[in-house]
Amino acid sequence: MQFHWLDDVLVLLEEGNMSRAAARRNITQPAFSRRIRGFEDWLGTDILDRKKNRVEISEALTSNEDEIRALMIRLRELRTKIAHFEKSRMIVELAAQHAPICATFPDMALRAKNELPGLQFRLRAGNLNDCVSMFLRGDTSMLLCYEAESVRSLQFGPDIRRGVWGNDYLVPVVGGALRYVVTDFGDIPTDTPAIVYPEDSYFGEVLRKNDRPFGIPSSSANTFSVSAFSSGTRELVLNGLGIGWLPFSMAHREIESGELISLANHYGQEAFQVAIYADKTVEIAQTLMEIWAKDV
Numbered sequence: 001m002q003f004h005w006l007d008d009v010l011v012l013l014e015e016g017n018m019s020r021a022a023a024r025r026n027i028t029q030p031a032f033s034r035r036i037r038g039f040e041d042w043l044g045t046d047i048l049d050r051k052k053n054r055v056e057i058s059e060a061l062t063s064n065e066d067e068i069r070a071l072m073i074r075l076r077e078l079r080t081k082i083a084h085f086e087k088s089r090m091i092v093e094l095a096a097q098h099a100p101i102c103a104t105f106p107d108m109a110l111r112a113k114n115e116l117p118g119l120q121f122r123l124r125a126g127n128l129n130d131c132v133s134m135f136l137r138g139d140t141s142m143l144l145c146y147e148a149e150s151v152r153s154l155q156f157g158p159d160i161r162r163g164v165w166g167n168d169y170l171v172p173v174v175g176g177a178l179r180y181v182v183t184d185f186g187d188i189p190t191d192t193p194a195i196v197y198p199e200d201s202y203f204g205e206v207l208r209k210n211d212r213p214f215g216i217p218s219s220s221a222n223t224f225s226v227s228a229f230s231s232g233t234r235e236l237v238l239n240g241l242g243i244g245w246l247p248f249s250m251a252h253r254e255i256e257s258g259e260l261i262s263l264a265n266h267y268g269q270e271a272f273q274v275a276i277y278a279d280k281t282v283e284i285a286q287t288l289m290e291i292w293a294k295d296v
Helices: 003-015 018-024 029-043 065-083 098-103 105-115 128-137 176-181 202-209 230-238 248-257 283-292
Strands: 048-050 055-057 091-096 120-125 142-148 160-175 194-196 223-226 243-247 260-262 270-279
Touching (some): 003 018, 003 029, 091 128, 098 105, 098 120, 098 142, 098 230, 098 248, 105 283, 120 128, 142 160, 142 202, 160 202, 160 248, 160 283, 194 230, 223 230, 230 243, 230 248, 243 248, 248 260, 270 283
Parallel strands (some): 091 120, 194 243
Antiparallel strands (some): 048 055, 160 270
């Protein structure tokens, strides 16, 4: 189908006469008739009732005039959008907990950049409740968070799509001089200093629920620091200031190099999904979901 055929049809509907419509389109009536015939051939049906002395417009066409006009507006908008597309305008607002921003988002950003070179991110970091609030208010079109297997996943309405980037684990680790107090059984003295999470933080809630040692103030005999920021916990643990629980994705390089020792074999670990939520009405958010996640 040729784009201008729809313009021809709309002018014909306005004028109700082939000669006047042809004059408005600045072409001869035979040429105009051929274009209308071309539209009919593409449509697979006649839109004109060609009688001996006159031509009448079919009711099927007149009854759909509003839809044709709406389609023309949409097509023009789409043509303009494509013609004036600027990659620099692809901006996505993302609310995320601090931990996945440090541990997971760099890999996600790299994959997105490879697919969408002009993409820009505006990150809004916070605890889980704050991130959910930003997402529900519409401040962001996407939400990135950890969801523990032991805690019910977030519940949103039908306009929100959920996907999973991958899996992660919260593991207990020690570094610095504390590596040398680990016993042959893979445990440490109960009075070892600990970098713990507040009980009202997400990691603190998960560790408390499953009664993990050294996770929150009440499960530590010697709390050195209380912080909800796992990136800060990582630095303190690396310097040997205490045992701490960290996402494996944030600590695996140091565990492989020996800078950190994982005590997960003795104290266990907490399994997480790296969950992504996206507003279905925001096109760029849906595009990123296709790049990043599998639906679950």
